Amino acid sequence: MEQSEGAVGIAVHADLALDVMHAVLIEGDLRGLIGWRARRAGSDADRRRLPGAPRRRDTTPASPSCRCRASSRLTCRTVSPSSFTLIVNIPSSITNPSKTRTGHSYLARTGHYDLGLSHPCHGAEIYIAFRLSSFVGWGLAGFMDRRTFLRGLSLVSGSSLLPLLTHCAESDAPDDAGGAVAFRHGVASGDPLADRVILWTRVTPEVEGPVRVRYRVAADPEMTQALIDERVVTDGGRDYTVKVDPVGLSPGTTYYYQFESGGARSPVGRTRTLPVGAVDRLRLAAVSCSKYSNGYFNVYRAVSARADLDAVLHLGDYIYESGSDGELGRAHEPAHEIVTLADYRTRYAQYRGDPDLQECHRQHPFICAWDDHETANDSWSGGAENHQPDSEGDWLLRVAAATQAYHEWLPIRTPDPSLLTRIYRRFDFGDLAELVMLETRLFGRSEPAPSLLNVGIVEDPARTMLGLEQEAWLAAGLAKSRATWRVYGNQTMFAQLHLLNTLGLVSGGIPGNPDQWDGYAANRNRIFDQWAQAGQRNHIVLSGDIHTSWASELTKYPGNPLSYTPRTGVGSVGAEFVCPSVTSGNSAQLDPIADVVRLLNTHIKYVELASHGYVLLDLTSSRAQGEFWFVDTIDTPEFGERFAAGYATPDAGDEGGGHNPLTAVDAPSAPRPDAPPLAP
DSSP: OOOOTTOEEEEEEEETTTTEEEEEEEEEOHHHHHHHHHTTTSOGGGSOOOTTOOSOOOOOOOOTTOOOOOOSSEEEEEEETTEEEEEEEOOGGGSOTTSEETTEEOOOSSEEEEEEEEETTTTEEEEEEEEEOOOOOOSSGGGOOHHHHHHHHHHHHSGGGOSOOOOOOTTTSOOOOOSOEEOOSOEEEEOOOSSOOEEEEEOEESSSSOEEEEEEEESSTTSOSEEEEEEEEEOGGGTTEEEEOOOOOOTTOEEEEEEEETTEEOOOEEEEOOOOSOOOEEEEEEEOOOOGGGSOOHHHHHHHTOTTOSEEEEOSOSSOOSOOOOSSSOOOSSSSOOOSHHHHHHHHHHHHTOHHHHHHHHHSEEEEOOOSTTTSTTEETTEETTOOHHHHOOHHHHHHHHHHHHHHHSOOOOSOTTOTTOOOEEEEETTTEEEEEOOOSSSSOOOOOSSTTOHHHHTOTTOOSSOHHHHHHHHHHHHHOOSSEEEEEOSSOOSOOEEEEOTTSGGGEEESOTTSGGGGHHHHHHHHHHHHHTTOOOEEEEEOSSSSEEEEEEOSOTTOTTTOBTTTTBTOOEEEEEOOOSSSOOOGGGGGGHHHHHHHOTTEEEEEOSOEEEEEEEEESSEEEEEEEEESOSSSSOOOEEEEEEEEEEOTTTTSTTOOOOEEESSOOOOOTTOOOOOO
16 A cells, blocks of 8 residues: 555554454554644645645644553554554444444544544544555454455554665654664665666664664765665564665666664675666566575575676565475574564565675565465465464464564565565566566465366366466556566466477467476466456566576467467467576486477477576567576585577567567676676
8 A cells, every 4th residue: 555755654464363344553653643743834736635624624643652551542653763553443433334334333444534532641632544545354254255354354453664764863763772783784776767666674683672774875886976875773573684676766767775883884785776758678586495405595696797787687586484494504494494473584584684685685676476485385376285273373373473574584575565465567668578486486376286187177267377367457557568678577387398289279289397387277368368358468588486498489389380389480379488497406417308308399499408697688679588597516615607599589560570589598698888886
């Protein structure tokens, strides 16, 4: 839910613990309320208020030091001086009588309301004007679906405070807890837009308590041309992570940033905003599947050295949940499989302590999506292959812990703080490309088919990888897209990988892995249909998950010679590049049969099963080129890298003749000659 400056955001849920029929969780900036009161004597135009608020009303907000819980009518919990939480019963006077359900009166789905609350400790009336963005649920837990329950968990657990920290002046920031502060987990940036970008760090205080952090954004690596200089406060409620979203930046521009606290300074980071208008070139690196205990993160180090990248896409399996010792002295922390919020936070802290991952984050903005191992292996919306409720507890509680830690530790802009599983989003790179980041695990995925032979299940149109809500969002965006290229940040392999290609059978063959899109063939076909209805070609899918390298032409029925010709690529509407793993175990022992795989799947043009590395995507208005870059070892921190293969597809409306055939290239694309300097 978006919140305008100085306003109070609101979300509604049924309080499961107290069985409150109508409960409201109001999150906002406490200083915003204080500022509202300070401007009360001014003109109406000077007052910050939401539409629907009355013109005049006394407002006396609670003290920032309030800790009282004496009233059943109002519960005030001050999480930090920069934020607050109020949980209240909704008076019947603001329910909408025209919206009723038998036995229950409930709030309208949208609307503007005002609420006066008597504060028992301060004898003051707190006036809150708010916009109701959505109604979530009512009644007992038994009436709630999975998503409603997750939304409620996000609200009551404190994860609703995960969104951005608000700025504070010296006068209204709290005193620091005291003691030394260290920046042990580096800096990061992510989710760039044309005028803003998320900046991230974490402080490690010597003494528990609130910590004031200063951050600066500059035009030069030496940080002498500061453009933004602000202060925020973090605390243990968000694991001492800091996430800010400075606005007013220029499009297509490289910036440098740094954090300070308690006399300590973080490393200088480097980031870049998205371009607007006419864009002639885009360069993205795609990585996935980085298991700490499996080896050194040399791939991250290689990517960090590329000064001309616009962004790095992490396509999932950023961490692994298992308790693994490994063979290189890189045992997982904690040693057991992670289940609780404390477990996930500890695991992220370990990964973010790695110098190669830190360097990659420091030099480039990341755009991330999770896959399964950020929660548990082969996860879906209702469970996971590697989750045992009897010993590991309720699945939804585990999801709530895992997603909260993800939003704390990754530089991701949280689209919906009340539903942390909804991370699908879009990024526009001018007129050249639209990037669509998909969520294919926790938001709406149906349970995977139990085996390869469940033909009826994988073809069932009721089953979905994305969930119907995300499918509708994707279709609506496609209808509006005018970019030359549409790039998809995806997790599991999208192209068909069949054990047998047979015309008319299971969309052309027997699927090789039901956890991939092959296990959700009807959902994939709906996407092909959306592309056809929009009259679009030039679709580039970037995927991870299977730890190996693949390049494929995309077509709805690759085994049907009436719709696709593998020799010429006629009938293809795009291409997929599956990136190898950073360190996770691959299938080197099967590499000799790569040619057999391609023989059975003639739309697949490249298969390599033995190496670790990344994909470099180079886009121009006339072609898209995907390149496979491999490191020669993950067993030592000393390594080399090499260009292994590259495949290009022309603009289907230009040289492609309405199609997107893949052609092998002999050499990599040239780096940008004018790349901004890396951070020192």
